[in-house]
Structures are given as C-alpha cells and as structure tokens.
Amino acid sequence: MECRVARTRSARRGSVLLIALMVTVGVAMLGACLLQFSASASRAQLQSVDQKRAFYVAEAGLSESIFGMMVGKSGNIGSAESPARFGDGVLWVEALKTEDGRIVLESNGLCGGGRASQSIVVQQHANSIASLGIFSDGDLVVRAGSVIDSYDPDAQLLAGLVGLLPGAGAMSSSGKIGSNGNITVQGAKRSVTRIDGDVTPGVNGTVISSANVTISGSTVPRSAPVVLPPIDVPSLVSQGTLVHMASQALTIATGQHRYDSLTVGAHSRLVVVGPQTMVVGSMVLERGARLLLDTSNGKVDIHATDYVSFGAGSVIDNQQHDPAKAHLYISASRTIDRNGDGVPEAPVTMLCTGAMYATVYAPAASLTLSNGLEVFGAVTAASLVLGENSKLHFDEALLVDDGTGPDDVKLLSWKVLELPEVPLINMRVDPVVLLRLQGAALLSPCDSHQDVEFKIKYISVKGERVVWAGVEAKFDWSQVRSVVAIGRLGDALFGIL
Amino acid sequence: MHFRIGVWLLLVALALPAPASDAPTVASLRRVSVALRADADKSAEQLAETLAALGPVDLPAIFEHWRSATDADRLAASPRRVGLSEVQQKALLLAIKRMPAEWRALLQSLTRPEVELPVRRGAVRALREIGEAHDARVLLELARPSTMKPELGENADEAETSAAASFTEAAVEEFETCVERMLERDAASFEQFGQRFFDADAELRPLLIEAISNRGTVAAVEVLTHLLGKDGELDLLLMTAIGKSAATVAPPFGKDIEEAVRSMLSADSADLVRETALVVGRLEDAEAIQALVPLLGHANRGVRQNAYWSLKRISGLSFAADQKTWAAWLKVEEVWWRDTAPELFDRLETAERPEALDIVQQIARRRYPRHPLAVELARGLSHGDCEVRRLTCIALAQFRSRTAVAGLLVCLDDASPEVRTEAGRALRAVTGLDLPPVRTEWDRAGY
Numbered sequence: 051m052e053c054r055v056a057r058t059r060s061a062r063r064g065s066v067l068l069i070a071l072m073v074t075v076g077v078a079m080l081g082a083c084l085l086q087f088s089a090s091a092s093r094a095q096l097q098s099v100d101q102k103r104a105f106y107v108a109e110a111g112l113s114e115s116i117f118g119m120m121v122g123k124s125g126n127i128g129s130a131e132s133p134a135r136f137g138d139g140v141l142w143v144e145a146l147k148t149e150d151g152r153i154v155l156e157s158n159g160l161c162g163g164g165r166a167s168q169s170i171v172v173q174q175h176a177n178s179i180a181s182l183g184i185f186s187d188g189d190l191v192v193r194a195g196s197v198i199d200s201y202d203p204d205a206q207l208l209a210g211l212v213g214l215l216p217g218a219g220a221m222s223s224s225g226k227i228g229s230n231g232n233i234t235v236q237g238a239k240r241s242v243t244r245i246d247g248d249v250t251p252g253v254n255g256t257v258i259s260s261a262n263v264t265i266s267g268s269t270v271p272r273s274a275p276v277v278l279p280p281i282d283v284p285s286l287v288s289q290g291t292l293v294h295m296a297s298q299a300l301t302i303a304t305g306q307h308r309y310d311s312l313t314v315g316a317h318s319r320l321v322v323v324g325p326q327t328m329v330v331g332s333m334v335l336e337r338g339a340r341l342l343l344d345t346s347n348g349k350v351d352i353h354a355t356d357y358v359s360f361g362a363g364s365v366i367d368n369q370q371h372d373p374a375k376a377h378l379y380i381s382a383s384r385t386i387d388r389n390g391d392g393v394p395e396a397p398v399t400m401l402c403t404g405a406m407y408a409t410v411y412a413p414a415a416s417l418t419l420s421n422g423l424e425v426f427g428a429v430t431a432a433s434l435v436l437g438e439n440s441k442l443h444f445d446e447a448l449l450v451d452d453g454t455g456p457d458d459v460k461l462l463s464w465k466v467l468e469l470p471e472v473p474l475i476n477m478r479v480d481p482v483v484l485l486r487l488q489g490a491a492l493l494s495p496c497d498s499h500q501d502v503e504f505k506i507k508y509i510s511v512k513g514e515r516v517v518w519a520g521v522e523a524k525f526d527w528s529q530v531r532s533v534v535a536i537g538r539l540g541d542a543l544f545g546i547l
Numbered sequence: 548m549h550f551r552i553g554v555w556l557l558l559v560a561l562a563l564p565a566p567a568s569d570a571p572t573v574a575s576l577r578r579v580s581v582a583l584r585a586d587a588d589k590s591a592e593q594l595a596e597t598l599a600a601l602g603p604v605d606l607p608a609i610f611e612h613w614r615s616a617t618d619a620d621r622l623a624a625s626p627r628r629v630g631l632s633e634v635q636q637k638a639l640l641l642a643i644k645r646m647p648a649e650w651r652a653l654l655q656s657l658t659r660p661e662v663e664l665p666v667r668r669g670a671v672r673a674l675r676e677i678g679e680a681h682d683a684r685v686l687l688e689l690a691r692p693s694t695m696k697p698e699l700g701e702n703a704d705e706a707e708t709s710a711a712a713s714f715t716e717a718a719v720e721e722f723e724t725c726v727e728r729m730l731e732r733d734a735a736s737f738e739q740f741g742q743r744f745f746d747a748d749a750e751l752r753p754l755l756i757e758a759i760s761n762r763g764t765v766a767a768v769e770v771l772t773h774l775l776g777k778d779g780e781l782d783l784l785l786m787t788a789i790g791k792s793a794a795t796v797a798p799p800f801g802k803d804i805e806e807a808v809r810s811m812l813s814a815d816s817a818d819l820v821r822e823t824a825l826v827v828g829r830l831e832d833a834e835a836i837q838a839l840v841p842l843l844g845h846a847n848r849g850v851r852q853n854a855y856w857s858l859k860r861i862s863g864l865s866f867a868a869d870q871k872t873w874a875a876w877l878k879v880e881e882v883w884w885r886d887t888a889p890e891l892f893d894r895l896e897t898a899e900r901p902e903a904l905d906i907v908q909q910i911a912r913r914r915y916p917r918h919p920l921a922v923e924l925a926r927g928l929s930h931g932d933c934e935v936r937r938l939t940c941i942a943l944a945q946f947r948s949r950t951a952v953a954g955l956l957v958c959l960d961d962a963s964p965e966v967r968t969e970a971g972r973a974l975r976a977v978t979g980l981d982l983p984p985v986r987t988e989w990d991r992a993g994y
Contacts, residue, residue, distance in 0.1 A: 232791065248852075254794055255794075256790050256794055257787060258757065258760075258784070258788060259787050259818070259822070260753060260783055260784035261779075261783055261784065263783070263818070264818065265818065265821070265849060266848065267848055267852070268821070268848065268851075268852030268853050269787075269821065269849065270852055
C-alpha cells in the first residue's frame with residue numbers, strides 16, 4: 051500500500067513546476083508585448099512631434115525665402131546637399147520662376163525623424179509710385195475746405211455719356227491719403243473739409259482733426275513706413291535754355307529733350323507733345339502762363355532736377371484728362387537764393403490754378419499746393435501742405451502696377467507637397483546628426499541664400515547712380531541708398547541692365 | 548483805520564515796480580544802441596551787465612532792440628539789412644531777464660488793444676525765451692487775435708476775417724512754440740494753461756491744444772483729458788490731440804484719464820467715436836474692450852476699423868474683425884479673471900516650486916487685462932525659488948507692461964545670475980532701452 055502511494059507521488063512530481071513555468075512564460079510574453087506596445091506608442095508620439103516640428107521648419111523656410119525676395123534676393127535657400135540649420139532641424143527652399151512671371155517656392159523641412167514639404171506661389175511686383183495717392187514722407191497738412199476723394203475714370207466716362215457733368219457721379223469713396231508722419235486735417239465753420247476714404251498716418255504718427263472735418267474711413271496708423279524710391283533721371287544731352295515769351299504758342303515736338311532751364315513767360319503758351327521725355331534743370335511758368343500737355347499719342351514725362359516755379363494763375367492742362375499719361379518727377383531739393391535778392395527760394399512752388407490732371411512725384415521737396423487747385427491724379431512729396439479749398443481726386447487707374455514703386459511680394463496659393471526623392475529625406479535619421487558626421491557647415495537660413503549672378507542698378511549712399519554685376523553674395527549692400535532695378539541670370543532685366 | 552489802510556496801500560505801491568512805459572524814447576534807444584556797440588569783443592554776459600546797468604528806465608528800449616532784431620517778417624522784407632549779432636541778441640535777452648518784475652510789467656502793458664501787432668508778437672517771442680508758468684495769462688492776452696485788430700467790427704464775419712488776417716502763420720508758429728517752450732521750461736505751466744484754457748480766445752484754443760499735445764507727456768495727456776466734454780466743438784480736436792500725446796508715452800495711464808476718454812465711446816458723433824476708439828487703443832485701456840467689441844458692428848467703416856485696431860493692440864491677439872469671436876474671447880477671459888485668477892495670485896507667492904511654476908505659466912498664457920495682470924504676476928518676483936523668479940521675468944517680458952518695471956529693477960540685484968539676466972532682458976523689452984542688467988545703469992537712465 052505504502053509502495054503504491056510512493057509510486058503515485060513520484061509520478062506527480064514536477065507538475066507544479068511545469069505550471070509555474072507556463073505561467074511565467076505567459077507573463078513574460080505579456081510583458082514583452084506591453085513593452086513592445088509602449089515603445090511603439092512612444093515612437094509614434096515622437097514621430098508625430100518630429101513631423102509637426104518639420105512642418106514648422108518648412109514654414110520658416112518659406113518665410114525666410116519671401117523675406118529674401120523682398121530685399122532683392124532670389125528666394126533660394128540652401129540645397130538638398132547643403133541645407134540650412136533652423137532650430138533642431140534643417141531646411142532648404144527652391145525658387146522656380148513660371149512662364150507667367152510667378153514664382154513657386156518649395157520648402158523642405160526635416161527635424162529628427164519628421165519630414166515635411168510645402169509649396170507656395172507668389173507674385174513679385176513693384177507698385178506704381180502714384181498708387182500712394184496723396185502722400186507725404188513727412189507731415190501732411192490739409193487746410194480747411196479741402197476735398198479729397200477718388201474716382202474711377204471708366205465710371206467717369208460712363209457718367210459723361212449719360213449727360214452728367216465731367217466727374218460728377220463718378221467719385222468713389224476710397225480716397226488715398228497717407229504719410230510717414232502726422233496728418234493734420236483742418237476745418238472751419240464755413241469751409242468744411244471732407245475726406246472720403248482712409249487717412250493713414252505714419253507708424254508712430256497720428257491724425258489731428260477738428261470739428262468741421264469729415265473723414266469717412268479709418269485713421270489707423272500704418273504698420274510699416276513707406277520707402278519712396280528715388281527718381282531715375284534719363285541721361286540726355288542738353289539743348290541749352292528755352293525761354294518762351296511770345297503770345298503765340300510754342301510746340302515741343304514728340305521725342306526726348308533736355309534743357310538747362312525752361313521758362314514760359316506771363317500769359318504765354320507752351321505745348322508739349324507726347325510721347326515725350328523731357329528733362330529740365332529749372333522750370334518756370336510765369337504768372338498766367340499755360341503749359342499744355344498733348345497726351346493724345348503718348349505720355350509726357352517731365353523731370354525737373356533743380357527748381358520748379360509755377361506762378362500765380364498759371365495752368366497745366368492735360369489734353370486727355372488722364373493723369374497716368376502726365377508725370378511730373380521733381381528731384382529738386384535745395385532751398386537756395388536763386389535770384390540774388392538774398393531770400394532763399396523753395397525748390398518747388400506751385401501757385402497754379404484750375405484743374406491739373408497729372409501725377410506729381412517730389413520725394414525730396416516740400417510741396418505746398420495753392421488754394422483752390424484741383425488735382426486729378428496723385429501727389430507725393432517730402433512734406434505736403436494742401437492749400438485751402440483744394441480738391442484732390444485720386445485716379446484709381448493709377449493703382450495699376452507700372453514697376454516704379456517699392457517691391458512687394460503677393461502670396462497667391464499654398465499647399466503641402468509630396469516628399470521629394472532625396473537621400474537625406476529617405477534616410478529616416480536625424481538630419482542634424484547625419485550632416486554633422488558628414489562635416490556639413492549648417493549655416494543659418496539668412497546666411498544660406500544662394501549665390502546668383504545678378505546685375506543691379508542703384509543709387510549709392512553718395513547719391514551716385516551705379517551699375518554692378520557679379521555674384522550676389524559679393525555685393526556690398528551697405529553702399530546702396532536705394533535700388534533702381536535688379537536683374538538675375540534668367541530674368542529679362544538681366545540682359546537689359 | 549483809514550490812515551493805516553492808506554499807508555499800507557502806499558507801501559504796496561512803492562513795492563511794486565514802476566509801470567514801465569512800452570514806448571521807448573529816442574534818447575533811451577540811443578543809449579541802448581551805444582551800449583550795444585561800445586565794445587564788440589564783449590561776451591553776451593558782459594554786454595548784458597552793461598545793458599542792465601542802464602536800469603529799468605531803458606528796459607522798453609532794450610526790448611525794442613531785441614524785438615526788431617528777432618522780427619522775421621522785418622528781416623525778410625529787407626534781407627540785406629545788417630542786424631544785430633547773435634551775441635548782441637543774447638545780451639539783450641539776458642539784460643531783460645535780469646529785471647524780472649520790470650519786464651513782466653512791461654509785457655503786461657503791451658496787452659492793451661492799441662499796441663501794434665508786431666510789438667505784441669515781439670512780446671510773445673520774449674515769453675517764448677523767458678516765460679514761466681505764471682506768465683500763461685499774459686501770453687494768452689498778448690496773443691489774443693481779437694485784440695490784435697482793435698478796429699474789429701461788430702459783424703461776426705468781419706471779425707473772423709480780420710482775426711484770421713492778423714493771426715498769420717508766423718504768428719501761430721510763434722505762439723505754439725512759446726507755449727511748448729514754457730511747458731518744457733516749467734512743468735507747472737501745464738496746470739496754468741489747463742486752468743486758463745477757457746479764458747483764452749476761441750481762436751487760440753485749438754492752437755493751445757496742439758501746442759500741449761506736441762509735448763507728448765503724461766501731464767499733457769492729463770491736461771487735455773480734463774478739457775474733454777466741456778466744449779463739444781473742441782472734443783474731436785482734443786481727442787486726436789490726446790492720441791498724439793499718448794502715442795509717445797508708454798501705457799498704462801491713470802484711471803481718470805482712461806475713464807474720461809472711454810466715456811466718449813458713447814458719443815453721438817461718429818467722428819468722435821472713431822477717434823476715441825483709436826485713442827483707447829493707444830492708452831491700452833483694457834476696460835474699454837467691452838465697449839470696443841460692439842463697435843466692430845458700427846455703421847461707420849472708420850469706427851469699425853479703428854475699434855478693430857485697438858482691440859488687437861490692447862489684447863495682443865489677431866482674431867478677425869468679427870464681433871462674435873471677440874465677444875466669445877472676452878467672455879472666457881472675464882470668467883477666468885473673475886473666478887480663477889484671484890486664487891492663482893494668492894497661491895503664487897507661497898506655493899512650492901512646481902506649483903508656482905505652473906501658476907506663472909497659466910498667467911503667462913493670458914493677456915486680459917494686461918497691465919493689472921502684470922501687476923499680479925510681478926508677485927512671482929519675490930518668490931523664494933530662483934527658478935520661479937526667472938520664469939516670472941520671462942513672462943513679464945512678454946507682457947511689456949511698465950507696471951512691472953519696479954519689481955524687475957529689484958531683480959537686477961538678485962543673488963541668482965540667471966534671474967539678473969532675465970530681469971535685464973525683461974526691462975529692455977518693457978522700456979525699449981538697450982542697457983546692461985546692472986542696476987546703476989538703469990538708475991542713471993532715470994529708473
């Protein structure tokens with residue numbers, strides 16, 4: 051009996067161990083699964099963070115590229131072989147010009163294991179300087195009784211067709227008046243000042259207005275100052291002095307002319323036929339003189355380099371009533387005694403009357419418009435005073451880009467791209483670590499704008515006009531006061547400059 | 548009794564300076580002229596001494612010489628005329644200054660209506676150089692346009708035309724610069740001009756407002772704000788002038804100023820509401836947000852745009868110009884400020900490091916109301932843990948509120964170098980001054 055029990059016990063020996071072993075293996079397997087799951091979740095989380103960071107690195111690349119374009123660079127930053135370092139990641143941007151003049155910017159951002167590629171389409175353009183409307187680089191004063199608004203010339207034409215008075219009914223409500231300083235708008239009980247549109251002072255400027263002033267728009271200050279481009283005066287051979295005193299009209303035929311001085315005597319008449327580019331040292335219209343701009347066949351551009359004096363009662367008439375066809379560029383800036391009487395004369399005096407259809411651009415001169423003058427077009431000056439009861443109607447057609455204004459980049463579209471087939475992207479390792487191992491320099495984005503063969507025409511800090519060609523990176527921007535034109539290899543301008 | 552009063556009056560009369568005649572005699576003019584040209588090598592001070600020695604009897608002549616030498620219209624009319632040198636002009640002015648009671652009496656006598664305009668303008672120029680706060684009344688009388696032409700008719704149109712003709716651009720500039728210089732020279736002038744504002748001629752009031760606003764100080768904003776609502780014709784000009792002054796002063800401003808300006812948001816005139824909407828933004832008046840949000844739906848486009856600009860400026864946020872979005876945001880912020888914030892502020896100073904850091908981060912995420920929030924957040928600067936103090940400095944730099952300057956200055960002497968560095972950074976962000984994180988440098992800069 052005892053022997054049977056002992057045999058049974060011996061047969062059962064080790065079964066608990068087996069069960070324990072099975073449980074242990076089961077728990078170990080479960081633990082391994084959990085560990086695997088946890089590691090996987092952690093990796094996914096890390097990947098998600100890296101992905102997000104890569105996305106924002108690519109965004110930063112686009113921003114840097116746009117900034118580069120706005121200061122005259124190509125928009126290319128780094129390359130797939132030599133990207134720029136940004137934070138814990140790297141980026142590169144390629145700028146591709148399309149046939150219609152737009153620019154596609156493709157930015158790639160890599161951070162840890164994250165990869166992102168984005169693209170935007172931008173359009174680079176320079177506004178018309180006349181699009182500034184009524185603008186003063188310094189303070190602007192609007193005297194009592196003035197009216198400032200804008201008009202659409204096409205609507206004006208329609209209004210004329212239906213028998214309304216010229217201009218009546220065609221005025222819109224987006225008059226443009228602004229400055230880089232303060233704007234003072236005066237009004238009087240019997241001379242109410244009316245501004246239809248926004249009045250935009252400088253960044254730290256304000257609009258001072260009083261009772262009897264009506265402003266239909268906002269008076270919010272601008273977010274960034276406006277830089278007035280300098281005038282590019284054409285190089286022409288002087289034909290000496292032109293003085294016209296006779297009562298009969300004198301006609302200057304179409305073409306290009308330069309005079310040291312041009313004087314139209316009292317009640318005399320001068321006709322300038324367009325297309326015309328005229329450069330004059332000093333331009334004097336004596337009392338009652340009449341300057342007729344015949345713009346029926348083309349525009350008339352008059353550059354006054356030293357002195358402008360439009361006497362009382364003088365008239366500037368534009369035959370086509372189209373301010374886009376009559377430009378008065380005044381680069382005069384010195385207040386000096388010109389007639390030897392001991393009293394210094396301002397570089398620009400405008401006492402003309404009637405209606406003037408023109409754009410006046412005098413970035414270096416203080417300008418005071420005579421009382422009662424009516425301007426259709428745009429006026430820009432270093433500082434500007436609009437005389438009492440003056441009327442300024444901004445021509446909305448001047449908003450069209452003619453390439454004379456400051457550079458601007460307009461964003462047209464944005465999209466996320468498929469990742470390109472590039473070794474650095476395909477290898478899912480930290481790009482910074484990899485590139486460091488390879489000995490890459492990893493410059494910052496602002497130092498990674500790509501070198502491009504380019505030509506630049508600019509006004510130097512000494513006031514001289516200079517043309518420079520070479521590798522963009524070697525160009526000394528500290529010598530530039532303002533840029534006239536830039537052309538890069540592949541641009542149409544590159545060959546012209 | 549009558550005898551005593553009589554003696555007293557006699558003594559007072561004797562104590563007062565002899566009323567100077569405003570018309571100098573030929574002999575007096577000659578004496579001054581001779582004194583001026585006696586020694587060409589003399590300095591302005593020496594020359595002034597010689598002139599002053601002539602005595603009060605020659606003061607009108609000294610003033611007349613100085614007046615004609617500084618008359619721009621006269622100089623422009625005859626540019627070839629050789630005038631007095633700068634040294635001589637300075638000497639004349641110094642000589643006038645040495646007889647304070649006499650020159651004040653002289654200028655007072657020039658306020659009479661029959662005194663010619665160029666002479667009164669000369670007196671205004673003199674005040675521009677030497678006038679102080681208590682000369683404000685004389686200045687306003689001297690510059691009064693209606694007294695410049697005593698022959699003004701009773702007809703309002705004629706009066707206005709004559710006043711305009713007499714109050715030329717040059718005269719306006721002289722008056723404005725005179726007021727500005729007096730305000731610059733003597734801070735008490737703000738109060739004087741504020742008190743005497745409605746004593747001034749109606750034509751002078753806008754000029755006075757402009758001159759005060761050109762100073763761009765808190766005192767200027769205060770004076771202009773006190774004038775709000777007293778003359779409806781001037782409210783719009785006052786509001787834009789307040790905006791001009793406030794643009795050059797860092798907020799926050801006093802409660803009185805904020806309330807006075809904010810009250811104009813409910814004005815009837817759309818022009819006034821538009822400008823007020825902009826000015827509350829310049830003042831960064833957080834309490835105005837409630838009134839600004841409904842203005843996003845105002846019928847006037849200018850009001851809507853100005854209100855939107857101010858909302859962005861006060862809150863530091865860039866939501867779209869949508870009334871509902873701003874209203875929803877404001878509601879959330881107000882609830883947080885009312886229900887959650889007080890407890891956080893109470894715990895900030897005493898909480899242990901992890902909790903205190905969390906509180907600082909919670910507060911740093913908010914912007915409403917910015918300046919009071921910065922005041923409360925500054926409690927973290929006195930926390931015992933240096934990491935809490937450091938993080939508080941970083942958060943205060945983001946708030947850019949001048950209310951934190953005092954606390955940050957204290958942190959420049961903190962035992963921890965990290966706290967000192969961050970306090971310096973925050974001070975640079977708040978004040979815009981690029982100074983090192985050294986207390987003495989900031990003390991020297993007037994902080």
